[in-house]
Amino acid sequence: TMEPADQLSRNEIQRFSRQLVMEEIGVEGQLQLRNSKVLVVGTGGLGSPCAMYLAAMGVGTLGLVDHDTVDHSNLHRQIIHTAGACGSSKVISARMTLRRLNPQCNVRIHDQLLDSSNALQIMRGYDIVIDATDNAATRYLVNDACVMLGLPLVSGSAVRLEGQLTVLNYAGGPCYRCLFPVPPPPDTVATCSDAGVLGVVPGVIGCLQAMETVKVLTGRKSMDSPMLLLFSYKAAQPFRSVRLRSRMASCAVCGDAPSITRLIDYVAFCGSGPNDKTPDLHIL
Amino acid sequence: TMEPADQLSRNEIQRFSRQLVMEEIGVEGQLQLRNSKVLVVGTGGLGSPCAMYLAAMGVGTLGLVDHDTVDHSNLHRQIIHTAGACGSSKVISARMTLRRLNPQCNVRIHDQLLDSSNALQIMRGYDIVIDATDNAATRYLVNDACVMLGLPLVSGSAVRLEGQLTVLNYAGGPCYRCLFPVPPPPDTVATCSDAGVLGVVPGVIGCLQAMETVKVLTGRKSMDSPMLLLFSYKAAQPFRSVRLRSRMASCAVCGDAPSITRLIDYVAFCGSGPNDKTPDLHIL
Amino acid sequence: MADTTEKETPKLLINVEFSDGLETLIKDEVLKKREGRSCAQIKLEETYGGSPATIRHLAEYIRDNCIKSKPELFYDKDGVRPGILVLINNDDWELFEEDGIDKHDYKLENNADVVFISTLHGG
Amino acid sequence: MADTTEKETPKLLINVEFSDGLETLIKDEVLKKREGRSCAQIKLEETYGGSPATIRHLAEYIRDNCIKSKPELFYDKDGVRPGILVLINNDDWELFEEDGIDKHDYKLENNADVVFISTLHGG
Numbered sequence A, B: 001t002m003e004p005a006d007q008l009s010r011n012e013i014q015r016f017s018r019q020l021v022m023e024e025i026g027v028e029g030q031l032q033l034r035n036s037k038v039l040v041v042g043t044g045g046l047g048s049p050c051a052m053y054l055a056a057m058g059v060g061t062l063g064l065v066d067h068d069t070v071d072h073s074n075l076h077r078q079i080i081h082t083a084g085a086c087g088s089s090k091v092i093s094a095r096m097t098l099r100r101l102n103p104q105c106n107v108r109i110h111d112q113l114l115d116s117s118n119a120l121q122i123m124r125g126y127d128i129v130i131d132a133t134d135n136a137a138t139r140y141l142v143n144d145a146c147v148m149l150g151l152p153l154v155s156g157s158a159v160r161l162e163g164q165l166t167v168l169n170y171a172g173g174p175c176y177r178c179l180f181p182v183p184p185p186p187d188t189v190a191t192c193s194d195a196g197v198l199g200v201v202p203g204v205i206g207c208l209q210a211m212e213t214v215k216v217l218t219g220r221k222s223m224d225s226p227m228l229l230l231f232s233y234k235a236a237q238p239f240r241s242v243r244l245r246s247r248m249a250s251c252a253v254c255g256d257a258p259s260i261t262r263l264i265d266y267v268a269f270c271g272s273g274p275n276d277k278t279p280d281l282h283i284l
Numbered sequence C, D: 001m002a003d004t005t006e007k008e009t010p011k012l013l014i015n016v017e018f019s020d021g022l023e024t025l026i027k028d029e030v031l032k033k034r035e036g037r038s039c040a041q042i043k044l045e046e047t048y049g050g051s052p053a054t055i056r057h058l059a060e061y062i063r064d065n066c067i068k069s070k071p072e073l074f075y076d077k078d079g080v081r082p083g084i085l086v087l088i089n090n091d092d093w094e095l096f097e098e099d100g101i102d103k104h105d106y107k108l109e110n111n112a113d114v115v116f117i118s119t120l121h122g123g
């Protein structure tokens, strides 16, 4: 673990000089990044650029959760992993890359499948959580745990040629369940494995997740109406920002009278889990 | 050099399977990427993610031009370079990272300052050029050489908390000089060195440059009105797409009666060059 | 005043877009590509049984007329199925839900823009 | 018909935004933050010397009234200085240039949106 610092080292002043000259970051913002603990859940297509930029920009402590190993079919989008890492643990491979980028970043690895039995314990103590996962069950799990722990959640997703980004459980905004109280039918959920994904699409969304994280950590995230950013490779105007609802008083987990006060069985809730192959329907 | 392939290897089918399942890429698109030669001018904040994603997604030949060495103050945004590479040549450092990501990618390095004496020779033979440079003189140089060689130019830029992206000299659209016939006064040009830049801002733009490159190489780039994408970290709606003018008949290099038919002295034209420090004015 | 004597019943024209995978559910002849997006212009009656046309009428029209197969992947017994986000004039439809009135009962105006988006879970 | 007898001269209200660094040239009291963007509402006369207000009148107004110092960093002898892109209602102002008529002479309508953007060269 890292002691909180109240000033930057000479090495940090040199390394982060291009961020220190901007009033929106400055020494204060850089120290906030330095003293922050960020948990990235998933070291795949979204987690790769997100973790790399957070480490590069000076986040002091970065936690990584993933239980998977690197596969050849990951490499076109998961740029934190090298071809030589195929077969190895993703979090160990990711840590190696992050150490190369910024040896001062304290990388904590959790080589585990996040589930209801370990999520609160793993997530407790972080300041913010990045949802860079790849399935609905884990998304509800991460959300509910963030609500229970009072942590903002930077949620990104990408499939095929589209991506979505939003900051949840933050400043009176909605949580994931406020937006989606009922999980989608399992056979409507497309995964990158069966529907495909263009490598750079999660790249764009993962970078934007790192950006939103910096905004939250440095106190520069607008408290105005919550937004959802939609990205589409094919559209002439590839981005669209949409105003979202606020927190729902009726929400089962963050509402005024929550019915969910401890983590539940998310695989049963969603009808499919993190390890399931999607039925061969080829629809989204 | 790489021979053009008319089918994918078993290794490539495995590696790019998530792209092969999408009709917008498919085997045909993947082969187009495989047989393409892309030149990335600049291996800094924009060139880092752009080159990494292009190599990861399967571009067969990637040229890198840069004359600079890695500095500690680059590392917060130039994620292709490791902390251990400080002091080394940027193109050599970049090639090492690209080889780790995709050993099949043929990386050609040009460890040179691009100038009027070598630009055409370096750029000739590529299918598309990425402008990932950091100064006005080189931007005009790269543009004029692209027009003379008939190459599309994917232009990105990022300073402070803002970024810009456009595809130039493509499908009847404008070149850089059509947009900016007269160079800006040197004391209005902000650089990342003096005005600063948040690490992930060129990250976002560099990823989007890789995306636009894939669209052009696979023939999926819309031929409709040319667009400029504007990005702002601080805005509630961080992206804005703007319709641009078409090619200008009056353009000095791509117009109907061009006055510039060979490369000129771009440092004299702009009043400042790639190695100049910007005057200490602290305005953009 | 609507003139209902001889002419056609008045119609509402709704600009609909299907995004992030939902477009694959829709019949090809319904979809028009507009600037790289999958759009459809849908004509609704101004009123159904005397009540103004709502999002529910639009969604039922799509279910009955525009879906290739498996309408339940768009509309289940309660309405637009879970996991689909609806935007009305580029805002989350939940912003239009009023106390005690379901968002499906939002009244559509002529030329309204409605987007149906599938939530993405991959990464 | 404009009534010029007793009342104020009619005014045009123009919504202006300064972006990508240009906002640092503008006096603080002129700028309003709107959704994270640097905006100003500028009132122009409807006509100048009998001719309708144009982009040139707007730019000269900004040069004379809104710039902190060094107006030449916004407007040089020929007009808006090189390296500044102008958007009118979110389109490149060059799209409004007609044969033989300079884009500075584009006539502004009430409530027009005009954005002045500095080109970025860094990376």
Ligand SMILES: [Zn+2]
Pocket (backbone or CB within 6 Å): A174, A175, A176, A177, A178, A179, A247, A248, A251, A252, A253, A254, A255
């Ligand atoms: Zn909630």
Ligand SMILES: [Zn+2]
Pocket (backbone or CB within 6 Å): B174, B175, B176, B177, B178, B179, B247, B248, B251, B252, B253, B254, B255
């Ligand atoms: Zn031109």
